[in-house]
Amino acid sequence: MEDLQSRLQETLDVLSPQELRNFRVILKTVDEMPRLSPLQLELEGGSTSGLARLLAKHYYLPAAPRVVTKVLQQLRRADLLQRWQSDPAADSQVIPRKILKRSRDFVDGDELDRYDLSGRRKAFLMCVKKNRPGADQDVKLMKDWLGQCHFEYTLCIDPDKEELLEKLTSFRDGLNGIKNEIGCCLITLMSHGENGFIKMEDGDRVSLENVFEMFNNKNCPALHEKPKIFIIQACRGERRDNGVETDDEPMDSDDVSEKKRLPTFSDYFIIYPTQADHVALRHPRTGSVMIEAMTNVFKQYGNRWHIADFFTKVNNRVVHTEFHLQEEPIKVSLVMESTLTKFVYF
Template sequence: MERSPGSGGRWERSSPPAPPELTPDVEELQSRVQETLELLSPQDLRNFRLLLKTVDEEPRVSPVKLELEGRKKAGLARLVAQNYCEPAASRVLVKVLRQLRRADLLRLWQGAADRGGIPRKILKRSYDCVDGELDRYDLSGSRKAFLMCVEKSRPGAHRDIELMKEWLGQCQFEHTACIDPNKMELLRKITLFRDGLNEIKGDVGCCLITLMSHGENGFIKMEDGEKVSLQDIFEMFNNKNCPALQEKPKIFIIQACRGERRDSGVETDDEPMESDDVSEKRRLPTFSDYFIIYPTQADHVALRHPRTGSVMIEAMSEVFKQYGNKWHIADFFTRVNNRVVHTEFHLHEEPIKVSLVMESTLTKSVYF
């Protein structure tokens, strides 16, 4: 016979079992995973759950658990932390973030996977503090880069190549190298590169061109001294000639002199820095979505050290190592410029100063 609370027998309400206590290491892992999830867009978060079902790391998270416990970020983080032990959890995050193309988060978890530990506290990127996603470019497509460098008679250029290849890899770019070309070889290779973009069209997310050589205002010089017009190269990738890049960012990093003038700077009272639609068819401007960075002002020399390489390239590498992909590209190069401007340089024992110059027709923010 059934008993009721008032029938004299003892009645107890059953309760779900208490969740297992978490060790400090699992708690810290869960915290880092949740920080990562907080930085994902709603679309990325949906894709994260889908990818988690297929990641080739045992034991896999069951679809039932994902449905029941992984709807919210906190539950999803707890599920990952409790299901995988380190370093398996870091490997899982690396595999998923690589497919999401979140290079800023990937490098932290990659470092943790390599060390067999848990990544440090994750910094928010500037757009992660802003609601909405309409003001940043969608870089989920392939990222293509063209890397040209004149190495002959440019001591330190080999270091520039090493640093740029490292940076491009960290930002998830596939790059095409072109080292010590003559004028015709450069134009042929960069035309093939542009035509390749047009062939894959819808799959391109971003294009980056790096040109490192001697130069003068408006031109770069090949290893045989022949000049190539920068404007001609820019035009190759405009909205008419490269429809694959319409409304997609086109980034140009130019490491070359722009003239012979030298800026020795001015003295200040500050302490010295430490050294060493009107038609039926929507229209676009011919030139849009460009970002061009120069290592110096017009008509001025650029600086390159025989051992450490070019000043701008070295500063890019240092800022990226310190902050990763935290900022929109213009803010990133503003940081780089800050470092360059406040560093003392000498040329033939005379003080010399440089300042980077940015030109932009971007319509959204660029986060790698």
């Protein structure tokens, strides 16, 4: 039983949080006697270790492999099936540790909870490099990340205010020109800034609200009910949070057929690198703390999480990053604003 429980735990540990939730739902419907009751699952199957122990003691061999196989088939995790369809005693099979979950890998009935990202993924990447040491590294990391997430991107480096607004307008109009082909839109703006504004290389300010408005449901019909993601890497003021000392142990860092009405602003996801009125953090060699954390989390976990969960993990890294400005400790926390109506998996 211990060997079976260990193998079950190995499989469950590979599944994403959403897959684990679906695993429990499907388990209730598996035609294998005796069935697990919802109460048993609730009381004993809340964690992966508890669920593995419950399955091992409830089904034994050879019923447990049959049950797991049926559930994995419905989860469409063919990569895990071979181990359970082979001889139960054979432990030579290696369970893959990192499986990138694509947005098209749906569990039956789950399509309505996710945005359909099968269309073209378009991105706009702007960076002010002047007087921003580390900005070159930010651009490199973002270009790599966009490529891994299958985005086509438009690059805009060191624009003045007029040039940025012209290029954003052209980008927006381009989306509207191919509205039936678009899956989602992502806009990254990296520059100096203050609360509500970003600053161009000549010091002119651009209102973020005006940028957001350019892509709302009135001005950009190509993005109706499609995710509009904004990554803003800029200060939001001059305040500095030096943090507080704590005795706690450090945390582990780990086309619709009928007309309908939509709010003017919907399906937005905006991520800021710091709280309102506060500075953002950027290292002259490694680049911005948020951008570096984004790429590191993606390298480790891939696209297995909904974007809000992804940036929650990124925020965990950012919050626990040690950073000093003029020998003073500085702490920041990311801020997310969302009007999404479904999950986003890249």
